Amino acid sequence: MNAPITRAELLTQLARCVPVEAILSETEDMRPFETDGLTAYRQTPYVVVLPSTEAQVQAILALCNSVGVPVVARGSGTGLSGGALPHAEGVLLSLSKFMRILDIDPLARTARVQPGVRNLAISEAVAPLGLYYAPDPSSQIACSIGGNVAENSGGVHCLKYGLTVHNILKVRAVTMAGELVELGSDALDSVGYDLMALITGSEGLLAVITEVTVKLLPKPQKAQAILAAFDDVEKAGDAVARIIAAGIIPAGLEMMDGPATRAAEAFVHADYPLDAEALLICESDGTPEEVTDEIARMKTILEDSGAIEIRYSYDEAQRLKFWAGRKAAFPAVGRLAPDYYCIDGTIPRRSLGMVLKRIYEMSHEFGLEVCNVFHAGDGNLHPLILFDASKPGEFERTEEYAGKILELCVEVGGTITGEHGVGVEKINQMCVQFSVEALQMFHGVKAAFDPLGLLNPGKGVPSLHRCAELGRMHVHHNQLPHPDLPRF
Amino acid sequence: MNILLQSLMDQVRSAHDAAIPLTIQGGGSKGFWVKAEAPQTLNIKPYTGVVDYEPSELVITVRAGTPLSEVENLLAANNQMLGFEPPHYAPTATLGGAVASGLSGPRRANAGSVRDFVLGARIMDGQGRDLSFGGRVIKNVAGFDVSRLMAGALGTLGVLTEVSLKVIPRPQFETTLEWALPEAAAIIRMNEWGGQPLPVSATSFYNGQLRVRLSGAEVSVRSAMRQLGGEVVNEADAWWLSVREQSAPCFTSARPLWRLSVRSTATPLGLSGASLIEWGGALRWIASDHAPAQIQKAAQDMGGHALQFRNGHPARPHFAPLNPVLAQLNQRLKQSFDPKGILNPGLMAGF
Ligand SMILES: Cc1cc2nc3c(=O)[nH]c(=O)nc-3n(C[C@H](O)[C@H](O)[C@H](O)COP(=O)(O)OP(=O)(O)OC[C@H]3O[C@@H](n4cnc5c(N)ncnc54)[C@H](O)[C@@H]3O)c2cc1C
Numbered sequence: 001m002n003a004p005i006t007r008a009e010l011l012t013q014l015a016r017c018v019p020v021e022a023i024l025s026e027t028e029d030m031r032p033f034e035t036d037g038l039t040a041y042r043q044t045p046y047v048v049v050l051p052s053t054e055a056q057v058q059a060i061l062a063l064c065n066s067v068g069v070p071v072v073a074r075g076s077g078t079g080l081s082g083g084a085l086p087h088a089e090g091v092l093l094s095l096s097k098f099m100r101i102l103d104i105d106p107l108a109r110t111a112r113v114q115p116g117v118r119n120l121a122i123s124e125a126v127a128p129l130g131l132y133y134a135p136d137p138s139s140q141i142a143c144s145i146g147g148n149v150a151e152n153s154g155g156v157h158c159l160k161y162g163l164t165v166h167n168i169l170k171v172r173a174v175t176m177a178g179e180l181v182e183l184g185s186d187a188l189d190s191v192g193y194d195l196m197a198l199i200t201g202s203e204g205l206l207a208v209i210t211e212v213t214v215k216l217l218p219k220p221q222k223a224q225a226i227l228a229a230f231d232d233v234e235k236a237g238d239a240v241a242r243i244i245a246a247g248i249i250p251a252g253l254e255m256m257d258g259p260a261t262r263a264a265e266a267f268v269h270a271d272y273p274l275d276a277e278a279l280l281i282c283e284s285d286g287t288p289e290e291v292t293d294e295i296a297r298m299k300t301i302l303e304d305s306g307a308i309e310i311r312y313s314y315d316e317a318q319r320l321k322f323w324a325g326r327k328a329a330f331p332a333v334g335r336l337a338p339d340y341y342c343i344d345g346t347i348p349r350r351s352l353g354m355v356l357k358r359i360y361e362m363s364h365e366f367g368l369e370v371c372n373v374f375h376a377g378d379g380n381l382h383p384l385i386l387f388d389a390s391k392p393g394e395f396e397r398t399e400e401y402a403g404k405i406l407e408l409c410v411e412v413g414g415t416i417t418g419e420h421g422v423g424v425e426k427i428n429q430m431c432v433q434f435s436v437e438a439l440q441m442f443h444g445v446k447a448a449f450d451p452l453g454l455l456n457p458g459k460g461v462p463s464l465h466r467c468a469e470l471g472r473m474h475v476h477h478n479q480l481p482h483p484d485l486p487r488f
Numbered sequence: 489m490n491i492l493l494q495s496l497m498d499q500v501r502s503a504h505d506a507a508i509p510l511t512i513q514g515g516g517s518k519g520f521w522v523k524a525e526a527p528q529t530l531n532i533k534p535y536t537g538v539v540d541y542e543p544s545e546l547v548i549t550v551r552a553g554t555p556l557s558e559v560e561n562l563l564a565a566n567n568q569m570l571g572f573e574p575p576h577y578a579p580t581a582t583l584g585g586a587v588a589s590g591l592s593g594p595r596r597a598n599a600g601s602v603r604d605f606v607l608g609a610r611i612m613d614g615q616g617r618d619l620s621f622g623g624r625v626i627k628n629v630a631g632f633d634v635s636r637l638m639a640g641a642l643g644t645l646g647v648l649t650e651v652s653l654k655v656i657p658r659p660q661f662e663t664t665l666e667w668a669l670p671e672a673a674a675i676i677r678m679n680e681w682g683g684q685p686l687p688v689s690a691t692s693f694y695n696g697q698l699r700v701r702l703s704g705a706e707v708s709v710r711s712a713m714r715q716l717g718g719e720v721v722n723e724a725d726a727w728w729l730s731v732r733e734q735s736a737p738c739f740t741s742a743r744p745l746w747r748l749s750v751r752s753t754a755t756p757l758g759l760s761g762a763s764l765i766e767w768g769g770a771l772r773w774i775a776s777d778h779a780p781a782q783i784q785k786a787a788q789d790m791g792g793h794a795l796q797f798r799n800g801h802p803a804r805p806h807f808a809p810l811n812p813v814l815a816q817l818n819q820r821l822k823q824s825f826d827p828k829g830i831l832n833p834g835l836m837a838g839f
Contacts, residue, residue: 166604430631
């Protein structure tokens, strides 16, 4: 595809939208923007623009729309699905200058923030008021709230406190045509279709988010955690189901398998039991009475489910130590091999044991090691496949293994992505999860916001043509879950 | 495919081919507020049944015609509930209608809205195509979130045929406390308490009385009671039911009943007429003869919007107008889902 105007011309016109310092066009300057958290994909942007006002964003988008130049929005670039991967002939629009917390309303318990504000910075700013912003992705020291909205990010506490979509009230955004819209409101609902819910998780395909009003929650008085070790992952999975069935919604319910536990222990020395084949971290928060009560109930269930060891955090330091290994699990696993590949499928909890078993079996089939770290309470798996990208063919094998795991997630009634988004990474698996008609409807939604298809093209929703090609490929291997569905 | 679903699909397809608009009919329980006047009716009520429910998954999947009360009874038998405490307004209410209407009950400000609990939806679009979005798991970000978009769309984007909802455990213990207070002071208190770690699950202000429901583990409810003081309300369940079902006195007047959704901290709106406040201050009902424009403006000044809920025109429900950019986005979406405009015409903010 050729850009409709020359690069020099585009640069000249962009310079009318923003000060020249806000435009980066030298390859060296653009390097930091080549990739997001999914470093296997890399692309030098055509040009990088760093606006600092909403009006500048409007001008840039209107310009690009009129000359047919694609735009990719970027927050902090921590995304794990290549959502912020630049377009070879497009503008990379960085929101990193939008760093201000505009307003905090302690009585209404809301904060109005610019999209580049880091997730954790919000909780830090409102901590003196006894409030916090609940969704806490592990990347929260770095990721931006704009990126969180674009990905509908979750965190270890989202079983009890919800995802991004449950914790925001209002979004200001600019469409590809350069028009400013306010979605949601300061009230709890608004007129028309729920476009705020629709833009949440839209991966930068519908509009560029320029302001977010988040809800703040009162900080729980107390939090306590249990660390429970099991000699078998299935028993641990069963314990998770029994806790939920008993009517308990823990503040956090995380699992690590044996390999992940040992990697984490070697990395941060959290004192994890090394003989465990599965480790559960169950957290309770609330009033002191409530926490004591809930911890006691969880203890009984864990014992009945066959835990071989149970520990409690007796103070904040110990609680944080329990979490230290879990929070560092990705980098810890990263030390085991030159590269790792993180998967993000979600399954009904009842299939946990079966799916894990298949993941281990496939690990042997593909000859690739795997560690499992996951949000057990939500059924959100993060298998980490270890590989060495410098060995010819190993990355391709890893991608194939990952694809098989995702297809298995769909097969048991789950989804290919629980929180990391589709991006470029899972675009092929979208063809497995959705029918051709549903994909067509996604294109219809996209067209309603961006008729020319210039905002983050090639991400999130596959073209029907792509699925048709893949359809043939999958049918050839005779692995397709729905062979009866029509494909082009 | 299920024979009933097939027949519903055939009806939508022929309506699409002949460009004949349809009134989508569930239990008719919300017809006093919204009901399209179309030449043909698509009756969803016979399409009933629980498709999937395993309590430990915290998810239930139900066909849209299933009576809401049946779903609630099944959940109650497993010590679970719908967190958004949906209003029924008549025993005929269906689950599909509850989702399409987007209405949530007293628990809304604390537990979330119907939108927040939707995990997946199977719909028929305006061409009668059978489409599934979202899923039956709690976390899912594959594709645009079309299933949440269906909540509150009044059936104008698609006919809901199956819905998956997240459910929550029933609280162990509940109690309601009461204080006599002026309106302005009550609004401030609702907001202040909302900012403290208290197990509040509903609030109301009516006739000079602030009522606060506490739900959760018995120990934490009791400790909150000691902290807050106030009088314990007897027969509190009946009160919250009358708020949810709008059988409390302020709802039953013959005047137009307005629903004002505003910023929770909005000061008293100064409109005359019997009124009731819910949702920590964010929802204000008023039975009033004021001109619509005046009520609209009062809501807008407080960061929200107003709509006429009772004693209006169900075929042309009164919504605050959308600004042109938003109106265009809404219309284009409608166009993608229902190109010939046959689904519940006229209901959604005029289209
Ligand atoms: C170590 C690590 C741990 C992680 N843990 C979690 C976790 O626990 N839970 C979780 O959900 N995610 C997690 N992530 C993924 C990632 O941090 C989140 O997806 C995050 O929300 C991305 O934010 P960002 O600002 O980095 O966005 P980016 O990576 O810059 O962008 C992500 C997507 O959002 C779009 N976008 C960004 N800003 C805007 C905007 N203003 N307007 C419109 N579109 C925009 C981009 O185009 C892109 O498609 C983790 C990542 C890492 C590296």
